[in-house]
Amino acid sequence: MSSDRRTGPTRVEVALRTAQRVQRSLPRPSAALRAAEFPLRAPTVPGGVEPLPEEPTLGAAYETSWARSPVARLGRMAIQEGAIRPLIRLVADPERRGYDRLVGLEGPAIFAANHLSHIDAGLLLSSLPEPWRRRAFAGAAADYFFDTRIKATLSALALNAVPIDRAKVGRRSATLAAQLIEDGWSMVIFPEGGRSPDGWAQPFRAGAAFLSVRTGVPVVPVHLEGTGRILPKGTSTLVPGPTRVTFGTPLRPSDDEDMRDLATRIEAAVGALADEVAGDWYTARRRAHAGSSPSLSGPDARAWRRAWALGDRRSHRRRRREPWPLRRTG
Template sequence: MISLSARSRGQGWEKPPPELAKFRSRWRANVRFVLQRVIFRAVVNSAVTPSATVPRRVRSVRGPFVLVANHTSHVDGPLLAMSMPWTQARYLSTGVAADYWFDHWPRRVFVRWMMNAFPIDRGGSRKHSGTSRRLLRSGVPILVFPEGGRQKTGVMAEFKPGAAALAIGVGVPVVPAAIIGGHEAMPKGRSWPKPGRPPVGVVFGEPMISYEGESAVDYSARIQQRVKELYDEYHDEILGPGGSGEKESA
């Protein structure tokens, strides 16, 4: 069987240009390991009860990929990064709104060092257009939230096809992930999780690749369906049969 990383190895990845070299910096990754896996983990464990489910094939992925997940709260990015095996998460980069995270220096410093973040334009600007594709071509995996924003009601919104189009265009796998309990623990409008260390789980799915000739819209719908299946499958295990959320709302 051809491994999921065979397509990318066959293409060969470009050496990052100077402005992107920091995203593959080993010493920055070492700092990020301490921030994510020591400091942030301690903070998370004090506020919520986290869990992670990682299939064996996710651990075997080498090279860049697109991590796709539902978006429930501001802690989703760091939670996903610290839940993924370090071999795959070492250089994981997250696209964040430039007008919110990069226009205010404390937030900019936080996401750059915690999330290896790059800015994404909103409101029609194209200043940072193409960064995600260049990162993937430089061997940097990226995290994308295709809903386009945090959930307001706990119900998953339709995925925009950009992440699927990116994965098809560069020829990399997609790793789907479902965050369960994030909205219940820290709904939009809260700056800290609810008291009582509520459960929050991250469930990664088997890596996916696009079918020959599959459109970005169809691929995106298939990815969203897989994320929804993961959510439904593990919902009761993480939140309990009486837990609220998408499973009961859908």
């Protein structure tokens, strides 16, 4: 005859009692945590359901609106005046000319320059006269300046940079830049889309012209000289040396002009400024009026010949005397 007497708790009962004791010993969550309506962990995706792709937060998708808040603008002014401008003065010793051509220019403008070095953005932003300097942003390559969180944050804070997708025409980048211009911000942009590999300019893209046609604001051509010797493409070593920033006459799109024609005019205007720097003002103006300014992209020749021609321009530039009326103004 079998007996129903139990000699002790089963293993299951022992495990349950142990779990209850552990649970009672744990601290209770706060009332605020118990009342929270959001999940404490990311929800799981049921089996067989394709998860949604994660939204990108870097590159062209990086959000820069915070960099134009009052606090960020105050911090940027401190960075630019306390660090960037002294560094540019020490490393580049800039000579700035052509401010007289901006007399009468009111409202925002698009400052379009040739591109030789990573210091170009800091040099041009620090060379803008008031009131444009305090209310300017830079178009920066999304795949380089916004590829990591640290670089994106520093670029947005120090330069008020916005990401520009140079691999394709990005609607988000173009819309953001146009909105900022329409809100009264001026833009610094390098239409080549990247730094020169040999000191001569690359063909200008239509980004600056597109924004000018869309917003109706003028484009100010700017020529930068000397930055390629300070920090050329492919190196990371600063070699201090003199530079020159020359501002040109603002260009406005005509009623029947499309962005391609305006882009051609912008490139020609920067080329005419380069001719001024290499020669004398009067001769360069005559050539510009006749449409015969030397090509900004240099001779169509082998690499050694292009380097030779660039060296000739530099030697002539050092020998010549500054022409009136574009002598240094600040």
